[in-house]
Amino acid sequence: AQSVTxxxxxxxxxxxxxxxxxxxxxxxVSVYLFWYVQYPNQGLQLLLKYLSGSxxxxxxxxxxxxxxxxxxxxxxxxxxxxxxxxxxxxxxxGSARQLTFxxxxxxxxxx
Amino acid sequence: GAGVSQSPRxxxxxxxxxxxxxCDPISGHVSxxxxxxxxxxxxxxxxxxxxxxxxxxxxxPSDRFFAERPEGSVSTLKIQRTQQEDxxxxxxxxxxxxxEYEQYFGPGTRLTxx
Numbered sequence: 001a002q003s004v005t006x007x008x009x010x011x012x013x014x015x016x017x018x019x020x021x022x023x024x025x026x027x028x029v030s031v032y033l034f035w036y037v038q039y040p041n042q043g044l045q046l047l048l049k050y051l052s053g054s055x056x057x058x059x060x061x062x063x064x065x066x067x068x069x070x071x072x073x074x075x076x077x078x079x080x081x082x083x084x085x086x087x088x089x090x091x092x093x094g095s096a097r098q099l100t101f102x103x104x105x106x107x108x109x110x111x
Numbered sequence: 112g113a114g115v116s117q118s119p120r121x122x123x124x125x126x127x128x129x130x131x132x133x134c135d136p137i138s139g140h141v142s143x144x145x146x147x148x149x150x151x152x153x154x155x156x157x158x159x160x161x162x163x164x165x166x167x168x169x170x171x172p173s174d175r176f177f178a179e180r181p182e183g184s185v186s187t188l189k190i191q192r193t194q195q196e197d198x199x200x201x202x203x204x205x206x207x208x209x210x211e212y213e214q215y216f217g218p219g220t221r222l223t224x225x
Contacts, residue, residue, distance in 0.1 A: 004153075032212055043115070043202060043216035044154070051212065090153050095212060097167055098144065101153030 006102035021076040023091030033074045038088045115217035132188045136205030146202040
Protein backbone atom coordinates (compact mmCIF):
# COMPACT_ATOMS: atom_id res chain seq x y z
CA ALA A 1 0.00 0.00 0.00
CA GLN A 2 1.10 3.55 -0.68
CA SER A 3 2.27 5.41 2.40
CA VAL A 4 3.66 8.76 3.39
CA THR A 5 5.76 9.41 6.49
CA UNK A 6 6.31 12.76 8.11
CA UNK A 7 8.96 12.21 10.73
CA UNK A 8 8.51 15.43 12.68
CA UNK A 9 5.19 16.11 14.34
CA UNK A 10 6.25 19.56 15.54
CA UNK A 11 8.89 21.97 14.27
CA UNK A 12 9.50 25.22 16.16
CA UNK A 13 11.66 27.80 14.39
CA UNK A 14 12.48 31.46 14.90
CA UNK A 15 11.21 34.07 12.49
CA UNK A 16 13.48 34.65 9.45
CA UNK A 17 15.29 31.34 10.01
CA UNK A 18 15.28 28.60 7.36
CA UNK A 19 13.11 25.53 7.80
CA UNK A 20 12.89 22.02 6.35
CA UNK A 21 9.88 19.75 6.84
CA UNK A 22 10.63 16.15 6.05
CA UNK A 23 8.53 13.73 4.03
CA UNK A 24 9.30 10.20 2.88
CA UNK A 25 7.10 8.02 0.69
CA UNK A 26 6.92 4.33 -0.08
CA UNK A 27 8.63 3.49 -3.32
CA UNK A 28 6.60 3.04 -6.48
CA VAL A 29 7.11 3.07 -10.21
CA SER A 30 5.34 6.37 -10.61
CA VAL A 31 4.61 8.85 -7.89
CA TYR A 32 2.77 12.11 -7.62
CA LEU A 33 3.58 14.17 -4.55
CA PHE A 34 2.02 17.21 -2.91
CA TRP A 35 2.44 19.55 0.02
CA TYR A 36 -0.65 21.11 1.56
CA VAL A 37 -0.96 23.70 4.33
CA GLN A 38 -3.83 23.86 6.79
CA TYR A 39 -4.53 26.94 8.90
CA PRO A 40 -6.74 26.56 12.00
CA ASN A 41 -10.38 25.80 11.20
CA GLN A 42 -9.72 25.92 7.47
CA GLY A 43 -9.43 23.42 4.67
CA LEU A 44 -6.21 22.42 2.98
CA GLN A 45 -4.45 24.69 0.51
CA LEU A 46 -2.02 23.34 -2.06
CA LEU A 47 1.53 24.67 -1.68
CA LEU A 48 3.17 22.74 -4.50
CA LYS A 49 3.11 19.50 -6.43
CA TYR A 50 5.45 17.14 -8.22
CA LEU A 51 4.05 15.18 -11.15
CA SER A 52 7.12 14.76 -13.36
CA GLY A 53 10.03 16.72 -14.80
CA SER A 54 12.30 18.94 -12.77
CA UNK A 55 13.00 17.55 -9.32
CA UNK A 56 13.02 21.02 -7.73
CA UNK A 57 9.51 22.31 -7.41
CA UNK A 58 8.64 25.87 -6.45
CA UNK A 59 5.35 26.71 -4.82
CA UNK A 60 3.45 29.56 -3.29
CA UNK A 61 4.56 31.70 -0.36
CA UNK A 62 8.26 31.09 -1.07
CA UNK A 63 8.18 27.35 -0.41
CA UNK A 64 10.00 24.77 -2.51
CA UNK A 65 10.51 21.03 -2.39
CA UNK A 66 12.93 18.59 -3.93
CA UNK A 67 11.92 15.20 -5.24
CA UNK A 68 14.65 12.65 -4.46
CA UNK A 69 13.91 9.27 -5.99
CA UNK A 70 16.90 7.46 -4.53
CA UNK A 71 16.02 8.53 -1.00
CA UNK A 72 12.26 8.40 -1.61
CA UNK A 73 11.95 11.86 -0.10
CA UNK A 74 10.11 15.07 -0.87
CA UNK A 75 11.22 17.56 1.78
CA UNK A 76 9.69 21.03 1.97
CA UNK A 77 11.95 24.03 2.49
CA UNK A 78 11.74 27.76 2.97
CA UNK A 79 14.82 29.95 3.35
CA UNK A 80 13.23 32.49 5.68
CA UNK A 81 9.98 31.92 7.56
CA UNK A 82 7.42 34.44 8.76
CA UNK A 83 5.04 34.38 11.70
CA UNK A 84 2.22 33.87 9.20
CA UNK A 85 3.72 30.51 8.13
CA UNK A 86 2.60 29.01 11.44
CA UNK A 87 0.26 26.18 10.38
CA UNK A 88 -0.03 22.43 9.91
CA UNK A 89 1.72 21.04 6.84
CA UNK A 90 0.77 17.80 5.15
CA UNK A 91 2.69 15.79 2.62
CA UNK A 92 0.58 13.61 0.34
CA UNK A 93 0.88 11.24 -2.57
CA GLY A 94 -1.78 10.19 -4.94
CA SER A 95 -3.53 10.17 -8.23
CA ALA A 96 -6.70 11.47 -9.76
CA ARG A 97 -8.65 9.08 -7.54
CA GLN A 98 -7.39 9.84 -4.04
CA LEU A 99 -4.68 11.34 -1.90
CA THR A 100 -2.81 9.54 0.88
CA PHE A 101 -1.65 11.97 3.54
CA UNK A 102 1.07 11.89 6.13
CA UNK A 103 0.22 12.62 9.74
CA UNK A 104 1.25 16.26 9.45
CA UNK A 105 3.91 18.60 10.84
CA UNK A 106 2.95 21.56 12.99
CA UNK A 107 5.26 24.45 12.09
CA UNK A 108 5.39 27.13 14.75
CA UNK A 109 7.28 30.29 13.94
CA UNK A 110 8.52 32.10 17.04
CA UNK A 111 9.15 35.86 17.21
CA GLY B 112 -14.69 32.33 -8.29
CA ALA B 113 -16.27 30.54 -5.37
CA GLY B 114 -14.40 27.69 -3.78
CA VAL B 115 -15.66 24.45 -2.31
CA SER B 116 -18.26 25.07 0.37
CA GLN B 117 -19.48 22.73 3.08
CA SER B 118 -22.39 22.87 5.46
CA PRO B 119 -22.88 22.84 8.30
CA ARG B 120 -19.47 23.94 9.52
CA UNK B 121 -20.14 22.41 12.95
CA UNK B 122 -22.49 19.61 13.91
CA UNK B 123 -23.14 18.12 17.31
CA UNK B 124 -25.06 14.85 17.32
CA UNK B 125 -26.12 12.53 20.07
CA UNK B 126 -24.94 8.97 19.71
CA UNK B 127 -27.37 7.05 17.56
CA UNK B 128 -28.58 10.02 15.55
CA UNK B 129 -28.28 10.25 11.77
CA UNK B 130 -26.42 13.18 10.21
CA UNK B 131 -26.09 14.57 6.69
CA UNK B 132 -23.15 16.67 5.58
CA UNK B 133 -23.30 18.71 2.39
CA CYS B 134 -20.60 19.63 -0.10
CA ASP B 135 -20.87 22.13 -2.94
CA PRO B 136 -17.90 21.66 -5.26
CA ILE B 137 -16.38 24.23 -7.56
CA SER B 138 -18.64 24.68 -10.56
CA GLY B 139 -17.61 22.43 -13.42
CA HIS B 140 -15.40 20.14 -11.36
CA VAL B 141 -15.99 16.58 -12.41
CA SER B 142 -14.34 14.79 -9.50
CA UNK B 143 -15.41 14.98 -5.88
CA UNK B 144 -13.77 13.43 -2.84
CA UNK B 145 -14.62 12.98 0.83
CA UNK B 146 -11.98 12.65 3.55
CA UNK B 147 -12.16 12.11 7.30
CA UNK B 148 -9.65 13.90 9.53
CA UNK B 149 -9.40 12.78 13.12
CA UNK B 150 -7.90 15.13 15.67
CA UNK B 151 -4.15 15.44 15.21
CA UNK B 152 -4.11 13.23 12.12
CA UNK B 153 -3.90 13.67 8.39
CA UNK B 154 -7.02 13.33 6.27
CA UNK B 155 -8.01 9.83 5.29
CA UNK B 156 -9.78 9.03 2.05
CA UNK B 157 -13.40 7.96 2.25
CA UNK B 158 -14.87 7.98 -1.25
CA UNK B 159 -14.55 9.38 -4.77
CA UNK B 160 -17.10 10.42 -7.41
CA UNK B 161 -16.67 11.15 -11.07
CA UNK B 162 -19.79 13.09 -12.01
CA UNK B 163 -22.63 11.12 -10.41
CA UNK B 164 -20.80 7.80 -10.41
CA UNK B 165 -19.23 6.64 -7.17
CA UNK B 166 -16.08 5.01 -8.48
CA UNK B 167 -14.33 4.25 -5.21
CA UNK B 168 -15.83 3.83 -1.75
CA UNK B 169 -13.08 1.71 -0.31
CA UNK B 170 -12.38 4.17 2.51
CA UNK B 171 -15.85 4.22 4.03
CA PRO B 172 -15.31 2.74 7.52
CA SER B 173 -18.62 0.93 7.83
CA ASP B 174 -22.00 0.44 6.19
CA ARG B 175 -23.29 3.28 8.37
CA PHE B 176 -21.54 5.67 6.01
CA PHE B 177 -23.20 6.50 2.71
CA ALA B 178 -22.40 9.14 0.09
CA GLU B 179 -24.26 10.31 -2.96
CA ARG B 180 -23.96 12.84 -5.76
CA PRO B 181 -27.17 12.32 -7.72
CA GLU B 182 -26.81 15.10 -10.29
CA GLY B 183 -23.06 15.19 -10.53
CA SER B 184 -22.69 18.40 -8.55
CA VAL B 185 -23.65 18.68 -4.87
CA SER B 186 -22.76 15.71 -2.71
CA THR B 187 -24.06 14.51 0.64
CA LEU B 188 -22.26 12.30 3.11
CA LYS B 189 -24.67 10.57 5.44
CA ILE B 190 -23.76 8.81 8.65
CA GLN B 191 -26.39 6.64 10.26
CA ARG B 192 -26.55 5.76 13.96
CA THR B 193 -23.55 7.93 14.79
CA GLN B 194 -20.94 6.62 17.22
CA GLN B 195 -18.37 8.54 19.25
CA GLU B 196 -15.57 7.30 17.00
CA ASP B 197 -17.24 9.15 14.12
CA UNK B 198 -16.21 12.46 15.71
CA UNK B 199 -13.87 14.11 13.23
CA UNK B 200 -13.62 16.82 10.61
CA UNK B 201 -15.10 15.74 7.29
CA UNK B 202 -13.41 17.38 4.33
CA UNK B 203 -14.74 17.59 0.81
CA UNK B 204 -12.54 18.27 -2.21
CA UNK B 205 -13.15 18.66 -5.91
CA UNK B 206 -11.00 18.72 -9.02
CA UNK B 207 -10.98 18.78 -12.78
CA UNK B 208 -10.06 15.57 -14.48
CA UNK B 209 -7.16 15.82 -16.83
CA UNK B 210 -4.10 14.58 -15.01
CA GLU B 211 -3.12 17.56 -12.90
CA TYR B 212 -4.51 15.85 -9.81
CA GLU B 213 -4.86 19.05 -7.80
CA GLN B 214 -7.71 18.81 -5.34
CA TYR B 215 -9.39 21.92 -3.94
CA PHE B 216 -10.60 21.50 -0.38
CA GLY B 217 -13.54 22.97 1.46
CA PRO B 218 -13.31 24.22 5.07
CA GLY B 219 -14.70 20.99 6.46
CA THR B 220 -17.52 20.03 8.80
CA ARG B 221 -16.53 19.32 12.38
CA LEU B 222 -18.75 16.54 13.72
CA THR B 223 -18.88 15.92 17.44
CA UNK B 224 -20.83 12.90 18.68
CA UNK B 225 -21.77 13.04 22.34
